[in-house]
Amino acid sequence: MAIARQVQETILPQDVARIRGAEIGAIYYPARAVGGDFYDVIRLDDESFIVIIGDVSNKGVPAALVMSASSGIIKAIIKDNPTIAMDELASNLNELLASEIVKDREMFVTLLFVKFDLARRALYYCNAGHLPGLYWDESERTIDTLPTSGPIVGQFPGAVFKQSMVPIESGDRLFMFTDGLTEAMDAEGNLFGRERAEQVFVAEIELSPHEFCRKVKEWVDNFAAGASEETHDDFTILQVRVE
Numbered sequence: 001m002a003i004a005r006q007v008q009e010t011i012l013p014q015d016v017a018r019i020r021g022a023e024i025g026a027i028y029y030p031a032r033a034v035g036g037d038f039y040d041v042i043r044l045d046d047e048s049f050i051v052i053i054g055d056v057s058n059k060g061v062p063a064a065l066v067m068s069a070s071s072g073i074i075k076a077i078i079k080d081n082p083t084i085a086m087d088e089l090a091s092n093l094n095e096l097l098a099s100e101i102v103k104d105r106e107m108f109v110t111l112l113f114v115k116f117d118l119a120r121r122a123l124y125y126c127n128a129g130h131l132p133g134l135y136w137d138e139s140e141r142t143i144d145t146l147p148t149s150g151p152i153v154g155q156f157p158g159a160v161f162k163q164s165m166v167p168i169e170s171g172d173r174l175f176m177f178t179d180g181l182t183e184a185m186d187a188e189g190n191l192f193g194r195e196r197a198e199q200v201f202v203a204e205i206e207l208s209p210h211e212f213c214r215k216v217k218e219w220v221d222n223f224a225a226g227a228s229e230e231t232h233d234d235f236t237i238l239q240v241r242v243e
Contacts, residue, residue: 036063
């Protein structure tokens with residue numbers, strides 16, 4: 001378990017805030033010593049980068065190992081083809097996981113792939129069965145969603161994924177999270193839920209991404225005070241602010 005945790009901590013990115021043209025914050029809390037959540041920030045060049053958040057269907061060492069494999073495959077695909085579209089990235093990962101890693105096991109991964117192209121002022125995304133991201137439009141002061149546009153990854157060879165685009169401007173923000181956020185329970189068994197996620201996004205919109213992630217953790221801790229440890233799940237949040 002200790003070795004698996006070391007592997008997982010090595011894979012998770014360091015210094016995610018150091019991306020030119022954007023400010024990024026992220027927090028990951030595994031439910032156990034290791035977990036199935038992961039995220040990554042991959043710089044492509046001076047004007048583009050990819051952010052990814054994912055959740056493996058199980059917990060513990062098996063989930064951590066599938067997470068590690070997924071992370072490695074994603075990095076290898078992008079290194080070989082830095083201009084790859086997000087739907088093609090999801091498709092390539094799906095084929096490799098389904099045929100080489102997951103095989104006939106009852107495991108899968110949900111993922112949200114997002115590419116920020118600052119030169120074109122565009123965000124390209126592909127949601128593979130993951131919770132929709134929340135997008136803050138600074139000029140309109142409104143929240144939009146990045147809805148699901150494809151199936152889960154690792155179970156269905158040949159699955160079709162879709163890439164979508166959103167225009168971006170200075171001050172816009174993307175809030176990504178795993179279901180450990182929305183499914184956090186209070187002492188009475190009530191879920192934190194998506195509406196509270198939107199509420200905290202708006203209430204803390206002036207914070208830096210790093211401070212925002214810390215504040216969300218406070219909201220969840222206060223909400224879940226007194227709840228059983230058995231109700232806790234892996235919990236990952238990530239925010240990107242366009243500069």
